[in-house]
Amino acid sequence: MTPAARISATIEVLGDIETRRRPASDALKDWGLSHRFAGSKDRAAIASLVYDALRRKASAAFIMGEGTPRAVVIGMLKLQRGLNGDAISALFSGERFAPEPLFIEERERLATASLAGAPAHVAADFPEWIEPSLQRLLGDDLIAEMQALTARAPLDLRVNTLKVASREEAHDALPHLGAIETPHSPLGLRIQPSEDGRGPAVQSEPEFLKGWIEIQDEGSQLVALLSGVKPGEQVVDLCAGGGGKSLALAAMMENHGQIYATDADARRLAPIHDRLARAGVRNVQVRTPRAKADAVTDLDGKIDCVLVDAPCTGVGTWRRNPDAKWRLRPGSLEVRVKEQESVLNRAAELVKPGGRIVYITCSILPEENDEAVARILAASDKLAVQPARDVLAAAGLPQLEAFVRFTAHGLQLTPLKTGTDAFYIAVLKRSP
Secondary structure, eight states: OOOHHHHHHHHHHHHHHHHHHHHHHHHHHHHHHTTTTTTTHHHHHHHHHHHHHOOOOOOOOHHTSSHHHHHHHHHHHHHHHHHHHHHHHHHOSSSSOOOOOOOOOHHHHHHHOOSSOOOHHTTTOOOOOGHHHHHHHHHHHHHHHHHHHHOOEEEEEEEOOOTOOOOOHHHHHOOOOEEOOOOOTTTTEOOOOTTTTOOGGGGGGGGHTTSSEEEOOOOHHHHHHOOOOTTOEEEEEETTTHHHHHHHHHHTTTOOEEEEEESGGGHHHHHHHHHHHHHHSSSSSEEOBBBOOOGGGGGGTEEEEEEEOOOOOOGGGTTOHHHHHHHHHHHHHHHHHHHHHHHHHHHHHHHHEEEEEEEEEOOOOOTTTHHHHHHHHHHTTEEOOHHHHHHHTTTTGGGGGTEEEEEEEEEOOOOOHHSOOOOOOEEEEEEO
């Protein structure tokens, strides 16, 4: 396909997303099935254009004066891809498979329009209704922080110390990937995204198949390290999902002690079994709930560390899932807040005297973070927050103090400050 034909396809996919109000991944899959002539490079390039358009949906519509799929694509090419009017005109030529030529007004807007004077939610591309929440956390950094969430995310890898002695050994085995060491996690390797959004097929690499590396954002690696788990401890990963953090904890524990991995949604646990086997993990016991029955009732009051990677709105992952931001509704936040309260209350039953709860979200909304912690503190006189600086020091990561945002009860990682997805973490200790 020509570059212009890819632009036409992008406009078509965005129209489908808007009309049918569904995830971009579904619309892209259906487009690929109905256009089988498109090769893998074409599909990847179109997906990259679609996601870039969704990243800049509000700001692109602002400079173009309308929010149609065509207008958003034109605006995105200027704002996100850095193309000038002539380059965009060449793509909108009206020739075979190309979009129709730019209108006079479109040309004028490309030449003169800017984001000067645009409101924060437009300049930084996020739903207007969450601005008060974001303002409470981010203050004067609001626009810069949220603009960082419109960028493409790198591909981060975690080196599995159960299989390989050091990050350097894994790095040296993968020179063709062009990976660099992550700046904060001592276990991370980073691969920057290519121009068309395509990344290397890491999952087909021999080192991946042997369990040397796992795909995991550096932020997720850091919050696992900040849990402070040690060999010999009894740990519950209460919202384990596909098992990414369980694998990281198992390596930290050197396969000694026990991790009980469970999740309220049994379907989310399906991938964990193959991942555990590939990684050489032997101290994780998967507890699958049956007929909504709690799978860890027998562990109440016995656990050293309860990891709560809580269900949340996922605002902190918008670099990877830009379409999710436009589907977020107040009702969704209300549902997540109730789920967070429920899972924290359950964690409080599991943790033993002297043990701790490690509360994690991939969100920057205070309702899901500090306010969730405040609610469980108000409900239990046996829990107290461990100071975030003490958490950093105990994990051997005091250098992170210069990069994280400290909050009332925990700390916040963000793309702007740490170059990671936006993770929140707070550690609560139960009195002996």
